[in-house]
Amino acid sequence: MREQTGTAHEMIRFENVSKSYPGSQGGLHEVSFHLEPGEMAFLTGHSGAGKSTLLKLVGLLERPNRGQIRVNGHNLGRIGRRQLPLFRRQVGMIFQDHRLLADRTVFDNVALPLVVAGQSRAEIRRRVQAALDKVGLLKKAKALPVTLSGGEQQRVGIARAVVSRPPVVLADEPTGNLDPELSLEIMELFRQFNQVGVTLLIATHDLGLVERLPTRTLTLREGRLVGDRRP
Amino acid sequence: MNRRRRAARLQDRFQLRAWLMRHLQVFFSSLGRLWQRPLGNFMSVLVIAIAMALPAGLHLVVDNLERLSDHWEGAAGATLFLQQGLDDAKVETLLQRLRREPQVGELKHLTPGQALAEFRRHSGMADAISLLEENPLPHVVLIRPADPGIPAERFRALVERLRDHPEVERAIADLQWVERFQGMVHLLQRGTTILAALLSLAVLLVIGNTIRLEIQNRRQEIEIVKLVGGSHAFIRRPFLYEGFWYGLLGAALALLLLSLSLFLLHGPVSRLARLYGSDFTLESPGPAVVLAIFLTGSLLGILGAWIAVHQQLQEIEPT
Numbered sequence: 001m002r003e004q005t006g007t008a009h010e011m012i013r014f015e016n017v018s019k020s021y022p023g024s025q026g027g028l029h030e031v032s033f034h035l036e037p038g039e040m041a042f043l044t045g046h047s048g049a050g051k052s053t054l055l056k057l058v059g060l061l062e063r064p065n066r067g068q069i070r071v072n073g074h075n076l077g078r079i080g081r082r083q084l085p086l087f088r089r090q091v092g093m094i095f096q097d098h099r100l101l102a103d104r105t106v107f108d109n110v111a112l113p114l115v116v117a118g119q120s121r122a123e124i125r126r127r128v129q130a131a132l133d134k135v136g137l138l139k140k141a142k143a144l145p146v147t148l149s150g151g152e153q154q155r156v157g158i159a160r161a162v163v164s165r166p167p168v169v170l171a172d173e174p175t176g177n178l179d180p181e182l183s184l185e186i187m188e189l190f191r192q193f194n195q196v197g198v199t200l201l202i203a204t205h206d207l208g209l210v211e212r213l214p215t216r217t218l219t220l221r222e223g224r225l226v227g228d229r230r231p
Numbered sequence: 232m233n234r235r236r237r238a239a240r241l242q243d244r245f246q247l248r249a250w251l252m253r254h255l256q257v258f259f260s261s262l263g264r265l266w267q268r269p270l271g272n273f274m275s276v277l278v279i280a281i282a283m284a285l286p287a288g289l290h291l292v293v294d295n296l297e298r299l300s301d302h303w304e305g306a307a308g309a310t311l312f313l314q315q316g317l318d319d320a321k322v323e324t325l326l327q328r329l330r331r332e333p334q335v336g337e338l339k340h341l342t343p344g345q346a347l348a349e350f351r352r353h354s355g356m357a358d359a360i361s362l363l364e365e366n367p368l369p370h371v372v373l374i375r376p377a378d379p380g381i382p383a384e385r386f387r388a389l390v391e392r393l394r395d396h397p398e399v400e401r402a403i404a405d406l407q408w409v410e411r412f413q414g415m416v417h418l419l420q421r422g423t424t425i426l427a428a429l430l431s432l433a434v435l436l437v438i439g440n441t442i443r444l445e446i447q448n449r450r451q452e453i454e455i456v457k458l459v460g461g462s463h464a465f466i467r468r469p470f471l472y473e474g475f476w477y478g479l480l481g482a483a484l485a486l487l488l489l490s491l492s493l494f495l496l497h498g499p500v501s502r503l504a505r506l507y508g509s510d511f512t513l514e515s516p517g518p519a520v521v522l523a524i525f526l527t528g529s530l531l532g533i534l535g536a537w538i539a540v541h542q543q544l545q546e547i548e549p550t
Binding site for chain 1: 249250252253451452454455456457458459460461462463465545548549550
């Protein structure tokens with residue numbers, strides 16, 4: 001995939017982006033912002049404010065009705081069906097419902113992005129172990145996801161999102177079902193990824209958590225960007 | 232420069248090996264997946280096998296029938312009616328000339344007297360015949376080809392040539408039986424082709440449908456693989472191999488069914504043949520047929536899976 005010049009200093013850029021869903025409320029209206037490489041930001045707002053929609057637009061799970069989105073130098077409007085897989089490998093995604101494969105071990109789940117990218121066995125082994133070590137699940141490599149707690153499953157999802165070292169990681173309510181202590185642990189993990197240069201955009205409605213961490217916070221209300229607080 | 236090229240070649244070789252390894256891995260893992268639902272998958276394979284065994288079996292029957300018609304000893308013959316009122320010397324020279332023909336085998340001469348006697352015996356019109364003032368029948372020569380396996384066309388040409396003798400009034404090639412038989416064989420051949428085409432379509436649909444269900448069952452997995460950047464080729468691969476396995480296993484089972492049928496038919500067929508004084512036996516499918524069945528099976532499998540995958544994979548997108 002060709003790198004496009006002129007936006008090398010921006011990892012994510014939204015320009016007047018609108019997205020509406022026929023017959024329902026929600027969506028986004030004229031949203032503009034940008035994130036620099038290595039930046040970390042929270043995305044907050046009530047449910048239905050458009051947090052998930054925004055993340056889906058970044059990961060090309062949805063396409064906007066209007067406006068332009070650039071991610072890691074790519075104009076997303078120019079990415080067709082064929083280039084989509086290559087683009088997705090540059091964006092790690094974490095979901096509230098984990099989206100793990102129930103019939104595969106933790107190791108195989110985390111290995112998936114490397115397997116689809118055609119990495120060698122040795123490389124897969126090395127990187128998966130490193131990722132599992134990072135999230136503290138090295139000992140559970142052979143377990144099936146159902147045997148893990150919610151927090152552990154979430155960490156498997158995180159390991160999978162970062163195992164191929166994508167420049168951008170998106171997280172949609174990663175602490176949604178977790179108690180405050182576990183939530184803080186997860187956030188600490190994100191901070192560590194951020195420190196090695198990963199750009200992170202984390203959607204959460206857990207305002208308590210957001211307040212406690214000195215991090216840039218984008219606030220959505222009814223599809224509009226109404227706040228951009230920097231620490 | 233040279234070193235860089237060598238490095239590039241090494242890289243290519245490495246990538247080729249990785250590519251082969253990936254295919255090999257999917258090759259076996261897709262077979263393993265079939266094992267996970269043995270009963271349901273066995274039923275699908277059985278349906279495929281029956282659909283393949285039917286035309287293959289019919290083909291075998293037609294093949295054997297053709298062989299039978301090739302060796303239909305003594306079925307072909309010709310009758311030469313000579314000119315009326317030919318004197319015995321001329322008849323004798325003709326007979327000698329006919330005996331010298333290399334393609335003419337057995338030869339039987341009936342004088343008008345013999346012919347009339349035979350006619351009287353067989354026709355049941357003895358009274359009417361005795362009213363005739365003179366014998367209306369000519370000399371008749373019955374001939375058989377020297378080579379009993381002679382093709383119909385060559386035999387017909389021979390008879391044409393014999394008709395050119397001035398002593399011969401009419402020459403009739405008695406090929407009707409052989410030709411009818413061959414006509415029937417041709418009809419069966421055409422029918423087999425049509426049946427094979429229809430049942431191939433059925434195999435295609437069965438495999439396509441099986442793969443379609445499999446895709447539905449693994450919808451969530453496909454979504455997740457797409458989410459982490461799996462290409463279409465990557466997602467398609469295991470399903471194509473699965474189709475291949477269905478086709479291949481179906482072909483193997485079809486051959487098994489075929490061999491079993493042949494085994495069961497062997498006894499009655501040779502008993503029937505013996506009643507006709509023949510040592511005819513059913514011939515098993517040759518290596519070419521076996522190869523064709525395996526090839527057809529696996530190709531239909533891949534094609535059926537490809538159609539199913541092509542239809543379905545684009546709709547499945549992560550949300």
